[in-house]
Amino acid sequence: MKKVLSILLITSLVILGTVSIILSTVGIETDKFNKLISRKISESNNYIKIKLNTIKFKLDIKELSLFLETNEPFINYRNATIPAKNLKVYIDFFSLVKSETQIEKINVILNEMNIKDLNNISFIFKPSNLKSFIKNKIKYGKLNSEIEIYLNENNQLDNFIARGSVIDLKGEIIKNLNFEETKFTFFADRSDILIKNFFSKAGPVEIKDGDIKIKLLTDISIETNFKSNLKYDENFVNYYSFLKNNQIFENLINLQANFNNNFLISFDNTYKLKDFSFSSRGKLAKARFLFKDQLELLPLQETIKDFSIINSIFETKLNSKGLSSVISGEYSLNNNKPLMFNIENFFYNKKTDLIKLDLDLDYEKIIKLEIINYTKPSGDLANFSINLKKQKNKIEVIKMNLKEGENLISINGVNLNKGKLLSLSKIFVKTKLNGNENNNFAVSIDKKISITGKKFDARNLPKILSEKSRVNYLSNISKEIDIDIKNIIAPLSEKLKDFKLIGNIEKGQFVKITSKGDFGGNNYLDISMKSDKRNEKKYLEIYSDLTKPLLTGYSFFKGLTGGKLLYSSIIDEKSSNSKLLIENFKVINAPGMVKLLSLADLGGLADLAEGDGISFDVLEIKMEKNPNILKLNEILALGPSISVLIEGYQDSSVTSLRGTLVPAKTLNKLISKIPLIGDIVIPKEVGEGLFGISFKMKGPPGNIKTTINPIRTITPRFIQKIIDKNKNFK
Numbered sequence: 001m002k003k004v005l006s007i008l009l010i011t012s013l014v015i016l017g018t019v020s021i022i023l024s025t026v027g028i029e030t031d032k033f034n035k036l037i038s039r040k041i042s043e044s045n046n047y048i049k050i051k052l053n054t055i056k057f058k059l060d061i062k063e064l065s066l067f068l069e070t071n072e073p074f075i076n077y078r079n080a081t082i083p084a085k086n087l088k089v090y091i092d093f094f095s096l097v098k099s100e101t102q103i104e105k106i107n108v109i110l111n112e113m114n115i116k117d118l119n120n121i122s123f124i125f126k127p128s129n130l131k132s133f134i135k136n137k138i139k140y141g142k143l144n145s146e147i148e149i150y151l152n153e154n155n156q157l158d159n160f161i162a163r164g165s166v167i168d169l170k171g172e173i174i175k176n177l178n179f180e181e182t183k184f185t186f187f188a189d190r191s192d193i194l195i196k197n198f199f200s201k202a203g204p205v206e207i208k209d210g211d212i213k214i215k216l217l218t219d220i221s222i223e224t225n226f227k228s229n230l231k232y233d234e235n236f237v238n239y240y241s242f243l244k245n246n247q248i249f250e251n252l253i254n255l256q257a258n259f260n261n262n263f264l265i266s267f268d269n270t271y272k273l274k275d276f277s278f279s280s281r282g283k284l285a286k287a288r289f290l291f292k293d294q295l296e297l298l299p300l301q302e303t304i305k306d307f308s309i310i311n312s313i314f315e316t317k318l319n320s321k322g323l324s325s326v327i328s329g330e331y332s333l334n335n336n337k338p339l340m341f342n343i344e345n346f347f348y349n350k351k352t353d354l355i356k357l358d359l360d361l362d363y364e365k366i367i368k369l370e371i372i373n374y375t376k377p378s379g380d381l382a383n384f385s386i387n388l389k390k391q392k393n394k395i396e397v398i399k400m401n402l403k404e405g406e407n408l409i410s411i412n413g414v415n416l417n418k419g420k421l422l423s424l425s426k427i428f429v430k431t432k433l434n435g436n437e438n439n440n441f442a443v444s445i446d447k448k449i450s451i452t453g454k455k456f457d458a459r460n461l462p463k464i465l466s467e468k469s470r471v472n473y474l475s476n477i478s479k480e481i482d483i484d485i486k487n488i489i490a491p492l493s494e495k496l497k498d499f500k501l502i503g504n505i506e507k508g509q510f511v512k513i514t515s516k517g518d519f520g521g522n523n524y525l526d527i528s529m530k531s532d533k534r535n536e537k538k539y540l541e542i543y544s545d546l547t548k549p550l551l552t553g554y555s556f557f558k559g560l561t562g563g564k565l566l567y568s569s570i571i572d573e574k575s576s577n578s579k580l581l582i583e584n585f586k587v588i589n590a591p592g593m594v595k596l597l598s599l600a601d602l603g604g605l606a607d608l609a610e611g612d613g614i615s616f617d618v619l620e621i622k623m624e625k626n627p628n629i630l631k632l633n634e635i636l637a638l639g640p641s642i643s644v645l646i647e648g649y650q651d652s653s654v655t656s657l658r659g660t661l662v663p664a665k666t667l668n669k670l671i672s673k674i675p676l677i678g679d680i681v682i683p684k685e686v687g688e689g690l691f692g693i694s695f696k697m698k699g700p701p702g703n704i705k706t707t708i709n710p711i712r713t714i715t716p717r718f719i720q721k722i723i724d725k726n727k728n729f730k
Contacts, residue, residue, distance in 0.1 A: 048075065048076070049075075052073050052087070053070050053071065053072060068088070068089045068091065069087065070087050071085070072084070075087075082108075083110055083111040084108050084109070084110055086107075087107070089103055089106050090104045090105040090107070091104060092104055103151050105148060105149065106151070107146070108146070108147045109146045110143075110147070110164075112142055112144050114140075136172075137173070138169070139171050139172065140169070141168055141170060141171075141182070142167050143164065143165075143166050144164050144165050145163065146163050147161070148161040159189055160189060160190060161188070161189045162189070163185075163188070164185070164186060165183070165184070166183060166185075168183070169200075178203075179201065180202075181200065182201075183199050184196065184199070192214065192216065193216065194213055194214075195210075195211060195212035195213075195214075204233075205229070206229040207228050208226070210224060210227070211225055212224040218269055219267065220266065220268075220269070221264065221266040221267075223262075225260075228258070228261055228282075230256065230259070232256075233253065234252070234254065250292075251292070252287070253290045254288050255284075255287045256286050257282060257284045257314065259282030260281055260282055262277075262279045276318075277318065278317070281313075282314055283311075283312070283313060283314070284314045284329065285310075286308065286310055288307070288309075289306070289308070290306055291307070299368050300365065301365065301367070301368055302334065302366065304334065306332075306335055307331070307332070307333055308331065308335075310329065312329025320349065321349060322349050322354075323347040324344070325344070325345045326342075326344045328343075329341065331361065336365070337364070339362040339364065340361065340362050341362070342359075343357070343359045343361075344356075344358040345357055354389065354390070355391070356389050356390075357388050357390075358386075358387050359386050360384075362381055362382070362383055362384075364380065364382070366378045367382060371460065372431065372438075372457055373439075373458075373460050374409075374433070375433075376404050380404055380405065382402060382403065383401070383402075383404070386400040387400070393417055394422075395414075397415075397416075398413065399411070406430075406432060407431045408430050409427075410426075410427070411424075411426075419471075419473065420472075420473050420474070420476050421474050421477060422477075424443065425444065426444045427442065427443040427444075428441075429442070437454075438457040439455055439457050440455045441454070441485060448479050448481065449505065450481075451481075451482070451483040452484045452485070453485055453486070455486070455489065456485045456489070458489060458491070459490065459491045460491075461491075462491055462551075462552055462554075473508070475507050476508070477507070478507055479505055480504055481502070481505050483499065483501040485499045486498060488517065490549035491549045494519060494546060495519070496525060497520065498517065499516075501513060501515035502515075503515070510529055511529070512531060513527055513528055519544075519545060519549075522545070523546050524545055525546075526543045527541070527542050528540075528541050535572075537572050538570075538571040539569075539570055539571075540568065540569045541566075544565045546565075547560065559589050560582070563585030564584065565581070566581045566582075567581075577623075578624075579621065579622050581618065581620050581621075582618070582619040583617065585616055586612075586616070587614050587616065588612070588613035589613075614639060614641050615639050615640055616637050616638065616639035617638050617639055618636075620634070620636045621636075622635075628651060629651045630650045631649045634646075642661060644660070644662075645659055654699065655697065656696075657698070658695070658697075659694070660693070661692050661694075663692060693708050694708075695708050695709070
């Protein structure tokens with residue numbers, strides 16, 4: 001009995017083994033399940049139509065499950081033919097003996113698809129912009145894929161898994177910019193899509209080792225990590241039209257960089273953007289900009305034509321709050337020696353419109369600040385740093401420093417609105433010139449404007465004040481002002497000690513001044529200003545025992561030396577009416593005067609002007625000024641050797657002067673022949689030589705031409721002016 005049982009067991013095992021081998025290899029061919037499978041699949045989804053060829057009944061040993069397999073089945077989904085290569089249908093073995101057969105899983109291996117195949121079925125994809133992208137942007141590519149469909153107890157779709165690879169994908173990003181040599185593998189189910197080993201090229205950008213994770217639950221999110229190599233040169237501008245209109249790329253010559261990138265974006269179930277973030281970090285090997293128009297950045301003395309960033313670390317972050325970036329490394333201007341720099345930018349979203357900037361760099365070329373007579377020599381290394389915030393039209397300079405050796409210029413707490421000053425915490429300046437300290441002072445604006453210190457170099461101040469500027473950068477400032485400087489270095493190396501000023505500023509303009517300074521040797525400077533609010537006029541008066549420090553910035557007074565100066569002016573909102581009086585001075589080596597005397601053939605006077613100079617008892621200038629023109633009503637100079645009367649005007653385009661010049665000897669002789677001032681007439685004598693010359697000077701700045709005419713008669717107006725001035729002066 002045992003022997004019979006053993007034989008039966010062995011026989012059963014052999015039969016079972018044989019059947020298993022057959023089922024797991026060649027299978028058992030049958031057509032009994034064709035209609036069943038087609039019907040069950042159609043029941044699970046009404047949009048699917050399927051026709052099966054010969055079916056083989058097989059065994060999946062790994063899963064210990066029975067399945068039905070067929071090759072080249074016909075599958076139609078929403079009237080689109082799915083190019084299936086192989087179909088496997090896994091069934092519940094025990095359900096075969098029941099009235100209802102249970103399908104557990106369907107496995108479909110698709111034929112390799114080209115772009116035409118993908119376009120034919122692209123309308124089944126969601127969202128619609130994905131369909132548009134596939135249809136209009138994809139040009140070529142090959143897709144290999146496999147899909148596993150899982151059904152529930154009611155043979156309804158429960159889940160699916162799709163896996164495969166894409167190779168040789170090519171398409172268009174925007175006009176004239178394509179991506180190519182793209183390949184990746186993918187895995188997807190109802191909740192996630194995973195893309196791995198992503199490689200692609202797009203213009204100057206090469207993407208390597210990328211991965212993408214897409215979550216398809218209630219909300220949709222996309223996260224990707226990838227490496228990118230960037231190799232750009234100016235030739236790309238010719239290929240990509242969108243670069244031509246970009247100022248950055250217009251000047252960019254080449255760019256080489258390697259980055260590691262992360263990107264995350266999320267949408268709601270209507271595909272509306274919810275949130276996003278992008279970060280990138282890497283090395284910027286080189287970025288070179290060549291500017292068509294040279295950049296002039298004051299106070300730098302060199303114009304910038306070529307700018308490069310070299311061997312720098314780059315990091316940027318972009319999200320719904322804004323954009324931040326950090327670049328740290330080396331830079332070069334005009335192919336000079338590379339120097340260190342670090343820059344951090346924070347650009348917040350449009351709602352706040354806030355920008356933050358931190359910049360720190362070294363600089364070794366010339367820097368010149370004329371207002372304080374500071375020049376950094378070329379070759380000496382300086383460090384410049386600035387920390388500021390900008391929001392719409394407002395700029396806050398939190399801190400700015402320029403440091404070079406023992407020289408320091410520090411600015412803190414500056415607030416500007418539309419380029420105009422609102423407030424200032426402190427400016428501190430300490431500089432040296434030729435090894436000697438020339439500036440050491442501080443400026444602050446709190447309850448009042450305070451300027452205090454040991455030294456201030458004002459040698460360039462007259463020149464700067466004479467330059468025309470229609471912008472009042474202090475128009476938002478209305479405060480008391482207090483200036484106390486122990487030593488001021490005035491033009492021509494004159495020294496003004498113990499300079500003190502108290503006054504008021506309204507809307508950036510002085511309305512009250514009381515000031516005094518000591519030139520030494522009993523020579524003083526006094527400045528006063530008063531305002532009359534009833535007639536809206538200001539009355540300015542300046543007295544100085546020295547003239548040259550105040551006049552050195554004006555070419556008209558070149559060659560003038562000695563004398564005392566009194567200047568008075570009545571100023572209203574649109575114009576000023578002024579009078580300048582200088583007494584007891586000389587004119588030495590003044591080019592215009594020497595030329596005038598030489599052309600008039602007054603040789604002795606010309607020699608005098610080039611030697612010890614021509615002395616004058618008094619110079620009086622009466623003038624009116626408005627924003628467009630300076631009208632010189634009268635310029636009268638009276639001296640023992642020569643007298644001059646001039647009138648004219650000056651605007652932005654031309655200077656026009658005309659006048660009369662008479663040697664004093666001839667003038668005195670003429671006047672002595674006149675019995676009564678009221679009877680002055682044009683003299684009739686013409687045989688005693690020339691009385692003098694009349695002249696005209698006219699032309700644009702830098703090209704003024706002079707014409708001379710000898711005169712035998714002098715107008716009564718000229719003679720009367722000379723006589724009146726002589727009386728007043730005596």
